[in-house]
Amino acid sequence: MTGHIRLRLTQPQVTQVWADRGYAGDLVDWARERLWLSLRIVSRPKGTTGFVVLPCRWKVERTIGWCMNARRNARDYERLPQHSEAHLNWALVTMMTRRLTRKSPRTDTWSRKPRATQG
Incomplete structure (x- = not known):
């Protein structure tokens, strides 16, 4: 398919x-x-120069950053794309279950939209 x-x-x-x-x-x-x-x-x-936070893209890049925290996703070890996909899914499930079972709400640098820098 x-x-x-x-x-x-x-x-x-x-x-x-x-x-x-x-x-x-x-x-x-x-x-x-x-x-x-x-x-x-x-x-x-x-008219912008330097780093600029682009709408919607920061969400994708942040999520990819979270996935790369899982050691196995930081390198391309897998032979089949399905294996890589499974490891990405596992990393996201692990991240979400940790966030859902957290005792108190926490805000950190990853949960907020970054500020655009002036160039």
Whole structure:
């Protein structure tokens, strides 16, 4: 089964994907026609220099950072993509169960949106 059909069958709730400017163009049409996804291109604001927090992308990058805290996900040890996917899922399940069973709410640097730096 090809990857795009598998995505539709296993994750039907995914309806929108954010992507970098490098993915603009034909991929937007392909995602709409084949995956029935809305591919939103996130661009830097005009006239900015240096590091800028881009809308929506910081959530994805933060989550990837959390996944990389799991030692096995920090390197590409697996032979099959399904094994890597399983380890990513396991890392996210572990993270969420720890957060859900926490005795008191805690805010840390990872749970807040970072501030944009002035360039």
